[in-house]
Amino acid sequence: xxWGMMLLANILVASAMVTLTVLVHFLxxxxxxxxxKRRFRATPIPTSVVRxxxxxxxxxxxxxxxxxxxxxxxxxxxxxxxxxxxxxSALYFSTSTFTTVGxxxxxxDEKWRLLSAIQSANGFLLIGWSTAYLVSVMSIIRDIDRDIxxxxxxRDEQS
Numbered sequence: 001x002x003w004g005m006m007l008l009a010n011i012l013v014a015s016a017m018v019t020l021t022v023l024v025h026f027l028x029x030x031x032x033x034x035x036x037k038r039r040f041r042a043t044p045i046p047t048s049v050v051r052x053x054x055x056x057x058x059x060x061x062x063x064x065x066x067x068x069x070x071x072x073x074x075x076x077x078x079x080x081x082x083x084x085x086x087x088x089s090a091l092y093f094s095t096s097t098f099t100t101v102g103x104x105x106x107x108x109d110e111k112w113r114l115l116s117a118i119q120s121a122n123g124f125l126l127i128g129w130s131t132a133y134l135v136s137v138m139s140i141i142r143d144i145d146r147d148i149x150x151x152x153x154x155r156d157e158q159s
Contacts, residue, residue, distance in 0.1 A: 006111045014118035017077060021070040025126050028066040029133055032059065036137065052141055059137055063130045070126060071098050074119050083108050098123030 039055060075087065075094040084090040084106075093106045097119045108116050 007114065010112060010114040010118075013077070014115050014122075017074060017115075018118065018122050021073060021122055021126060024069055024073070025066055025129060028062070028069075029129075032062050032133075056138070056141070059134065063134065067098070067123075067126065067130065070123070071095050074098065077115075078108070078112075081112060083112060094119070099127070100124050 036055070036059065071091065071094045074097070075090040078084050078090040078094060079087060084093065089106060093108075093116075095101075096103050096106075097116050100120050100123060102120065107113065
């Protein structure tokens with residue numbers, strides 16, 4: 001009976017955390033997307049390599065910040081559950097679990113270990129989502145570069 005209650009607690013807590021981190025990620029990507037669209041609307045033809053590089057850097061750092069927030073949320077949960085005595089240990093464990101590295105030098109008590117497995121799956125999916133987002137943004141930038149090159153060739157041919 002106790003085992004069944006802990007399993008249910010793991011599933012409920014993990015479901016809440018997955019929902020929270022997916023929501024954080026979704027809202028972060030929506031905000032980042034709005035920022036990127038506004039930036040490209042403000043300067044529809046980013047001709048500068050420095051400007052493009054800066055935009056990519058902002059996107060990458062923003063994605064990293066989203067993952068940092070998600071990792072901290074799990075670390076905070078582990079502290080609330082009393083699984084770690086220090087925040088550093090909770091962050092270290094959360095980071096290695098979220099990134100699916102899982103060093104194994106720190107681990108949760110048996111009663112919460114399913115939670116860490118679900119965090120790992122959660123992190124794997126969110127990192128994959130970020131990768132897909134970054135690839136799509138890079139594709140847009142490549143399309144803009146191609147359009148700029150075509151416009152320049154057209155101007156050169158008219159001259």
